[in-house]
Amino acid sequence: MYKHPKIAIVGGSLTGPTLALLLLRAGFDDLTLYDAAPALATRTGGVMSLENTALDVLATIGIPQREIVTGRSDTIAQITVRNRRPIKTTRIPYPGRFTTWALLHAALRARLPGSVLHLGTRIVGLHESVRGPVVVRADGSSEPADLVVFADGRNSIGRRLLDPGRQTCYSGCVAHRGTSSRPGDPSGDFRRYDLGQGGQFNLAPVPGGQDWIFGLNASPNEFRAWFGVSPGERSYVTDGQIGGSARSRLDQEAVDRLPAAEAHLVVSTRRRAAVAIMDVDPPTSMVWPIGAGYAVLLGDALAPPRPVTARGANAGIEQAAGLVQCLRHGQLGDDLRDWERHCLPDAVATLERGLLISSRLGLGTSHTIPVLDGARR
CATH class of the missing domain: 3.50.50.60 (FAD/NAD(P)-binding domain)
Structure with a gap:
């Protein structure tokens, strides 16, 4: 016992x-x-995102939603983008809330x-x-x-x-992220952009601005060229470790694939981070x-x-x-x-x-x- x-x-x-x-x-x-x-x-x-089950657990230890939830919306706006133009938006209720x-x-x-x-x-x-x-x-x-x-x-x-x-393996994908001080959409929705093959962009309100995540493919050689190390050596890359070639490539991807407002948001964000997505x-x-x-x-x-x-x-x-x-x-x-x-x-x-x-x-x-x-x- x-x-x-x-x-x-x-x-x-x-x-x-x-x-x-x-x-x-x-x-x-x-x-x-x-x-x-x-x-x-x-x-x-x-x-x-925190599902209602997780929110209920947190409530039992004295953490109310009002302390951690970033906005009033519990909706995901699924936006289909082709040729940099939003062609369809579907609003999906999410069984939970969003935090950071x-x-x-x-x-x-x-x-x-x-x-x-x-x-x-x-x-x-x-x-x-x-x-x-x-x-x-x-x-x-x-x-x-x-x-x-x-x-x-x-x-x-x-x-x-x-x-x-x-075994730990590199997935071939990098999640770039940044936080902008620009105010978000008045709806407060979490926005997920379907960019077609090889990319996804998420945008959500956070205190003081918006948080974005841009998922893009990168080979091990490309990762090393951008960040100076292999994905296995450093899976999390801080702002100070992101060189000019990595910034330029991400800026170009944003301009080529995102609607104009979202592309400008990425390009104007100076402090960034990147995570090599690893599989186990x-x-x-x-x-x-x-x-x-x-x-x-x-x-x-x-x-x-x-x-x-x-x-x-x-x-x-x-x-x-x-x-x-x-x-x-x-x-x-x-x-x-x-x-x-x-x-x-x-x-x-x-x-x-x-x-x-x-x-x-x-x-x-x-x-x-x-x-x-x-x-x-």
Whole structure:
């Protein structure tokens, strides 16, 4: 029986803090959340969608919609563009609301007790003891636990430690994004532009302006030419790492493919970022016995879906809620396996759905491109 398990959570973006707050609410107070970042992140933009199920989970830990929702609309305007002209608009109700990474991250962090949150602590290893797993910090120190939860995102150290056989591949697609201070459409709708094969453009209101994401194909050689590294070496490219050729290429794509107003929005946005979309082999497990304890993968650490699914944050939040429910029963082994049987098929199906949607849009290659195992991401 594990009525009061010692729990270590690795990862402080969205899923990890959500899990920590759910655990505290359920009475699990022997808890530590490790985050490699030295301080509260101040990243702006990063528009994302939250389904009603995820919003309900967040409400249980005291995060109301009014604190994180960016606009009044719950509608997606699907706009078909050909030859730079919008030819059809379909408004689709979305079963949820829209927020940004920054708003949700700040709301979660503000509610975490300082005694739980260990900032600037990078976990680099996992050892086995008689009692259970032992997390190893970058400074060489270690800490035992009954349960270790890796919620450390797409480039998860937990996945590399627990499931090293799963290959990471470059999809052949890059998501460029930026935030403009120009006011958005009065409707407040999330706008998705179908550009035909090989491109998609999303535009959404955020506090102080609009956030845009421009998905475009790029071969590994093109990625290296634009950003100076391969996708496997650096999947996230910050503004300071984006050179003139990458900016010029994106500007030209915007002028060639987007309506005039949207193209001007992209070209006039000076601060940008780019993300190489990486695929990971589908998981066959979420739970690993370590001595007398366990380790699990959660959210993007388990199975990072392509952004076109809009399921990344939603899946992590839903899995976290299910994990807390199973821990309430006090039998880690059997209940964790039940949780795995419930969550794993949906995680695999979401990966497959991302490939299907991307294929329909002509985004990425028909086969993914392997990257070197252990490369800096």
